[in-house]
Amino acid sequence: xxxxxxxxxxxxxxxxxxxxxxxxxxxxxxxQPPLSRAIAQLERRVGVPLLKRTTRQVTLTAAGEVFLAECxxxxxxxxxAVRKTRKAAVPQRVTIAARPAAGPGILPDLLAAxxxxxxxxxxxxxxxxxxxxxxxxxxxxxxxxxQSVATPGSGLEVMELGLEEPVxxxxxxxxxxxxxxxxxxxxxxxxxxxxxxxxEALDTMVDRVALGRLVVVVGDxxxxxxxGSVRAVPVYGYPPxxxxxxxxxxxxxxASRLTATAHAVLDRRTRLPxxxxxxxxxxxxxxxxxxxxxxxxxxxxxxxxxxxxxxxPERSTEIQRVDPAALVDSDRTAT
Numbered sequence: 001x002x003x004x005x006x007x008x009x010x011x012x013x014x015x016x017x018x019x020x021x022x023x024x025x026x027x028x029x030x031x032q033p034p035l036s037r038a039i040a041q042l043e044r045r046v047g048v049p050l051l052k053r054t055t056r057q058v059t060l061t062a063a064g065e066v067f068l069a070e071c072x073x074x075x076x077x078x079x080x081a082v083r084k085t086r087k088a089a090v091p092q093r094v095t096i097a098a099r100p101a102a103g104p105g106i107l108p109d110l111l112a113a114x115x116x117x118x119x120x121x122x123x124x125x126x127x128x129x130x131x132x133x134x135x136x137x138x139x140x141x142x143x144x145x146x147q148s149v150a151t152p153g154s155g156l157e158v159m160e161l162g163l164e165e166p167v168x169x170x171x172x173x174x175x176x177x178x179x180x181x182x183x184x185x186x187x188x189x190x191x192x193x194x195x196x197x198x199x200e201a202l203d204t205m206v207d208r209v210a211l212g213r214l215v216v217v218v219g220d221x222x223x224x225x226x227x228g229s230v231r232a233v234p235v236y237g238y239p240p241x242x243x244x245x246x247x248x249x250x251x252x253x254x255a256s257r258l259t260a261t262a263h264a265v266l267d268r269r270t271r272l273p274x275x276x277x278x279x280x281x282x283x284x285x286x287x288x289x290x291x292x293x294x295x296x297x298x299x300x301x302x303x304x305x306x307x308x309x310x311x312x313p314e315r316s317t318e319i320q321r322v323d324p325a326a327l328v329d330s331d332r333t334a335t
Contacts, residue, residue, distance in 0.1 A: 004042070004045060004046075006074075006075065006078060007038070008038055008039075008041070008042045008045075009042075009071045009074060009075060010028075010075060011024070011028065011035060011038050011039060011042070012039060012042055012050065012067070012068070012071055013068065013071050013072060013075065014027055014028055015035070015039060015051065015058070016050075016051075016060055016064065016068045019057065019058045019059065019060075020058060021035055021036055021039075021058065039051065046063075046067065048061070048063045049061050049063065049064070050063060050064035050067055051064055076137065079137070079138075080136075080137045080138040081138075083137070083138035083139060084138040093123075093124065093254075094123050094124070094141050094142060094254045094255075094257055094258050095123075095124045095125070095126055095139070095140045095141050095142075096110070096123065096124070096125050096126070096140060096141070096142050096143065096144055096258070097125075097126050097127075097128050097131045097134035097135065097139065097140035097142070097143040097144070097145075098125060098126075098127060098128075098131065098143065098144040098145070099127065099128070099129055099131065099145070100127050100200070100201045100202065102144055102145070103144045103161075103221065103243055104202070104221050104222055104224065104225055105221035105224075106144070106161055106162070106221070106243065106262075106265065107125070107144060109265045110123065110144075110258070110261060110262060110265060111123050111125070113261045113264055113265050123258070126139055126140050128140075129199055131143035131144075131145045131246070132156070132246075135156070135246070135247065135248050135251070136248070141247060141251045141254035141255060141258070142245050142246065142247045142251065142254065142255050142258050143245070143246045143247070144243070144244075144245060145243075145244060145246055146164075146241045146242065146243060146244070147160070147241075147242045147243075147244045147246075156246045156247065156248060157246070157247055157248075157249060157255070158244040158245065158246045158247075159244060159245045159246075159259050159262060160242055160243075160244050161242075161243040161244060161245060161262065161266065162242075162243055162266070163240040163241065163242055163243070164219030164220060164221055164240060164241045164242075164243055165219070165220040165234065165240050166217050166218070166219065166220070166234070166235045166238040166239070166240060166241070167217065167218060167219070167220045167222075167223070167232035167233060167234055167235060168182055168187045168190075168215060168216070168217050168232070168233050168235050169205070169206070169209045169214075169215065169216055169217075169218060169222075169226070169230050169231070169232055170190075170209065170215065170230065170231050170233060171209060171210055171211075171212050171229065171230060171231075172210075172228060172229050172230060172231050174212075174231070176190075176233065177231040177233065178231070179233055180233075180234070181233065181234045181235065181236050182233050182234070182235055182236070183235070183236050183237050184235055184236065184237035184238050185237070187215070187217065187235055187238075190215045191215070192212065192213060192214050192215045193215040193216070194214060194215070194216050197216060197218070198214075198216075202218075202222060202225060203225075205218075206225070206226055206227070206229075206230050209230050210229040210230050217235055217238060218232075219241055219243075220232060220234070245258065245259060245262060
């Protein structure tokens with residue numbers, strides 16, 4: 001078999017996706033005759049028909065279906081190889097993958113600290129809803145994400161940054177907006193409540209909340225971005241979310257530079273005494289979680305109602321290895 005060309009693979013994928021030579025040629029920016037010749041030559045090289053052609057339609061053969069999947073894998077691998085090679089040429093550049101509105105507290109600090117660093121680290125951000133995919137295809141070196149479960153084993157390495165306490169966003173004029181806390185059951189009963197975060201920017205979500213069209217639970221670090229039209233009320237019965245930096249083992253050099261910066265950022269953050277456990281402003285006694293324990297969220301809620309600042313939960317900076325499948329963004333809590 002003669003050596004295949006990536007151009008032929010790209011041509012075939014385009015034809016297979018459109019199932020129309022004219023549309024495929026237009027998408028590729030060429031005329032139809034050379035495209036038809038290229039596909040015919042590809043079939044000769046592969047040795048089997050990949051397409052069924054009639055006067056009315058074009059369809060994939062069974063072999064064509066298999067070849068399409070393989071072509072996509074090959075082309076994606078080539079794109080990944082190019083991205084990783086280009087990154088290697090600029091070793092001081094670190095790209096962070098994050099969801100829109102993720103980590104509004106820590107992300108700006110990381111970017112600012114990286115820019116001030118002695119090694120002149122260039123930090124970029126790629127916003128995506130598939131952080132792990134961005135790591136695997138070379139789009140990003142490190143991901144800022146939520147870790148809902150950290151199962152020991154091979155896979156991504158992570159650095160824990162701290163906990164995000166859950167708050168529900170309500171319009172400022174909502175009858176419950178001034179409550180010191182709400183239970184999860186109360187939140188779930190509210191009109192407009194969505195258990196899963198919509199795939200949209202934080203500003204869009206805030207606008208929808210202000211208009212009374214959305215009720216959603218997010219991480220408490222979004223408070224500084226809410227403005228006066230939306231209130232954030234702590235939620236009992238909803239677990240906090242661990243915010244982490246995650247990376248693949250082969251990205252360790254870039255990750256090391258960023259995690260060193262993250263250590264410095266965390267060390268500089270002000271730590272104030274926590275409010276005593278069991279503080280209750282409602283007059284109804286301490287409100288335990290389902291497991292009977294008193295969580296940091298409860299103390300934080302009481303502190304906020306008193307106008308006090310609470311020390312963030314103790315942050316672990318231990319580097320761990322976890323199963324990538326276990327590193328998923330919380331479906332219900334934004335970071």
